[in-house]
Amino acid sequence: MKRWKTIFANWKSQKGIHKQERRKRRSFQARHTRQEVQKRRKLIIRLTHRENLEIRNYLQGLSETKEAALMKHCIQHGRISTYEHVVSVARLSFYLNRRLHVGAPDSELVRGAFLHDFYLYDWHEGGYPGRLHGLHHPAIALKEASRRYPLTPMERNIILSHMWPLTLFSFPRCRAAFLVCLADKICSAYEVVVQTRSLRC
Numbered sequence: 520m521k522r523w524k525t526i527f528a529n530w531k532s533q534k535g536i537h538k539q540e541r542r543k544r545r546s547f548q549a550r551h552t553r554q555e556v557q558k559r560r561k562l563i564i565r566l567t568h569r570e571n572l573e574i575r576n577y578l579q580g581l582s583e584t585k586e587a588a589l590m591k592h593c594i595q596h597g598r599i600s601t602y603e604h605v606v607s608v609a610r611l612s613f614y615l616n617r618r619l620h621v622g623a624p625d626s627e628l629v630r631g632a633f634l635h636d637f638y639l640y641d642w643h644e645g646g647y648p649g650r651l652h653g654l655h656h657p658a659i660a661l662k663e664a665s666r667r668y669p670l671t672p673m674e675r676n677i678i679l680s681h682m683w684p685l686t687l688f689s690f691p692r693c694r695a696a697f698l699v700c701l702a703d704k705i706c707s708a709y710e711v712v713v714q715t716r717s718l719r720c
Contacts (some may be wrong), residue, residue, distance in 0.1 A: 631677030
């Protein structure tokens with residue numbers, strides 16, 4: 520009888536050890552999973568609340584006009600409106616400028632990015648440049664924007680050169696124009712693939 524009691528006691532203690540090991544393993548896996556999630560979150564592009572307020576301030580007088588309302592009804596890529604696209608490009612350009620410490624002036628960067636597709640028509644509809652839209656729309660956007668707003672030379676270059684190298688002779692002449700050119704291509708590629716939402720920072 521004592522022998523069976525000893526065997527049962529040993530089995531119970533071993534069972535307790537196994538339970539503790541399983542708990543430790545689960546705890547380690549949970550910690551490891553949380554760390555992975557945190558790492559992934561760090562890779563997601565995010566602007567701070569203060570940076571969002573700065574962008575909103577730079578876009579005052581541009582983002583709440585009747586022209587901006589028209590841009591909300593013009594399709595850019597997939598189901599993404601021109602307005603959504605230019606806001607995404609402005610935000611990503613701002614993000615790259617801050618995180619990479621490029622040093623381009625924020626105000627002109629954001630305003631130029633917002634106005635880079637200010638051509639005010641849906642290029643998918645008949646009567647517009649159609650397939651040649653990519654070549655012609657930077658000059659049209661510059662013409663429309665300069666009619667309505669006073670533009671700096673940097674903002675003009677941002678608008679005119681954002682399709683480079685497609686527009687071979689209109690190339691980025693400043694850091695802000697280069698950033699917008701890059702951000703536009705990233706956002707456009709994302710919108711063409713996803714089609715249902717724009718790239719958000």
